[in-house]
Amino acid sequence: MQKPIFIGNWKMNKSGAEACQYLERFAPAVTAAKLSDQAEIVLAVPYTLIETMQRELTRHKATIALAAQNVHWLPSGAHTGEISAPMLKEFGVSHVLVGHSERRQFYGESDEGVFKRAEACLGAGLIPIICIGETGDEYKRGISREVVSLQIKNGISKLPKPQVIQAIIAYEPVWAIGTGLSATPEIAALMHSHIRSELNQVFGPTLGEQIRVIYGGSASRDNAQRLCNSPEIDGLLPGGASLDADHFLDLIKAGIKKQ
């Protein structure tokens, strides 16, 4: 069984000085509590912080991986403002968020774009964290399963085998993101089982069972243990709760303390 994974999404937050201050607290605490022996820990930071974070993590000798929050699918070219997978790889990034609901909602990212980004990540040796999930309206209409099935069909199902087992799927109901209204562990577990059965169907059970499915949407130190108690949930993707070093530390400790 794989270790649970906890991925903090900083979104468009923190200056270089704030990031260093965070790591002064976070990195030694992760090492002292041997959290990296029990969990994988990743920080998804703005591009501008990657180099500073890399340097500081090396200085702290901390086993914490870095993720970017988006990527272009082409390796290079006339795409002003974009960053490619090989560029991120060169900077020591290991993971990339792909298709976060804020990208889908505010920047029109489609399932096809999600597929191309995830494929580029796998091709460059990066781990795509592919975000899927239904909106509040879709949830109310009772079509959550259909929505994620379509996102899997169009954005994930054609990813190459066997590399696809490197990918991580993040189930993030849009109505739970940044609202303080997390999905209950029961709802999350039901959706995760549905996602798992879709992955098994698409890639076959041998590969499908190996793809990690994590939960995001108002995950916090208060609900991490209950969410992670479910065998269907392989980790958490907190946004707001990861911005404070102590909160994220508490969340990780709660998440690995299964009952």
Ligand code: PEP
């Ligand atoms: C996110 O950014 O993916 C997220 C789940 O945010 P929050 O935890 O703040 O809801």
